[in-house]
Amino acid sequence: MAYPKTILVTGFEPFPGMPVNPTALLMERLPRRLIPEVRGIRFRFEILPTTWAGRFEVTDRLRTELAPHAIVHFGVDGSRRTINIETRAVNRATRVKPDASGAHAETALLEPGAESARTSTLPVRSLHQAAARSGLPVALSRDAGTYLCNATLWDSIGSGIPAVFVHVPPLPRGRFDRRLSLQQMESATVRILQEIRRRI
Template identity: 65%
Template sequence: MRRVRTILVTGFSPFPGAPVNPTERLMHRLPRRLGKHQCGVEFVFHVLPTTWAGRRDVTDRLRLDIRPDAIVHFGVDGTRRTLNIETRAINRAVRVRPDAMGRAPERPELAPSGERIRRSTLPGRALCRAALAARAPAALSDNAGTYLCNATLWDSIGSGIPSICPCACAPQGPARQPAPISSCRRCGRPPASGNRTAAAVNRPLPPAIQQPLHLADTIIRHFGRQPRPPQNAQTQIS
């Protein structure tokens, strides 16, 4: 019997500068589009906290608990106009940009070793071609920045699990003030926060992030058709 492969697919929660993170909404939309099983592949979707502590407390545990065959970390970059498929991570952490908890990393590097870069062993060029075939403005990139997208990709590649990080081109406008919370007319209490969160996730998508969200499943479907690369393979971007 053919073994079912597992792909861990993640997005991030909001962070300073991105009060609505499109990748969080992506994690709620993709299960509806893909389901949990496709052609012998099981998808596990998860929203990661955009915090430095979450690297250890959440993401590391996910990798150990799920033990996926591949990982797709979706990130967001409001400075670019394409769907960037990040193929490497660098051993650097920005200390002037706080995370969602207002904290900075403890050190300017992700690991104390002398290792400078880690490269994805997944077929980046093939994934880029699949996105372009679906009329997505996609491009390969070797610059995942120095924030938590880069750090998460660094950790996942270092775990030996084939990993890659597509970054959605979702320009982030100025943060909006949350709408006033009206009280219930019957009991005078504010609505439950969970209902408000669900409403934010399910509201119509802004045009700026429609295309990356609709095309993300194309990239993930492509992963499902790929043979599992060797755990310690050299860079494979073809």
């Protein structure tokens, strides 16, 4: 019996300054939009803790136990107005901003002695084109920050599993806020995941 290939798809829990994380909501909604298994390829949706400890206790364990064929991380960035597909992760960690447990990164480097940056290993340009077909603003980004989003992408690329990170903006506050709605984010996200499923 052939076992299906797995695409691990993750979002994050809320964290300081972001009491509602749209990526956690996406992880709850996407299973209703995507057929669970097509041509031997299935999605696994998970919500990650926004903590430095969870980087190893949860995220690394998922990679090891599931041994997915691809990983797509989603996270929110309060400064973004568009959907951003991250092209790289950097070997840096902020020690200023606390995580959801109040803890800070232990060191300023994610991996002392390692390279300064790692390149995303899923086809970012094809994913950009797929997301753009939703008619929404999408951009490629070289700056995944220095918080847990960047660290998670760094770790996943380093695991050898094809990986990418997608940043979305916060949800709009009030009817005059022009940021993307959850439904719009979902539309672009579905296209990204369908493209990855087609390619693996």
